Amino acid sequence: MDKNMIAALEGLAPADQQKMQALIESLQMKDSLRMYNSLVERSFNDCVDTFQRKTLSKQEESCVRKCVEKFMKHQMRVGMRFAELNQGAPTSDTD
DSSP: OOHHHHHHHHTSOHHHHHHHHHHHHHHHHHHHHHHHHHHHHHHHHHHOOOOSSSSOOHHHHHHHHHHHHHHHHHHHHHHHHHHHHHHTOOOSSOO
């Protein structure tokens, strides 16, 4: 949360603060699930070619692994960038 949101929450009654915190946590959980579902769907659509077996072929498994690694690296980079911007720190990227 940014400083303005924290300051706004501090001005609320304790019961309202708890409700807002629960709402924020719920939204964060939904967002995490949405990202996970998006990753699964994208990887499946890009990597799975046939349904001849119960298990993935070596090529499909390799594709899924690369897809997940790429997604995780992207998410980590976005998280780092967000933290830098949230702290007002200078970034290594040029905008």
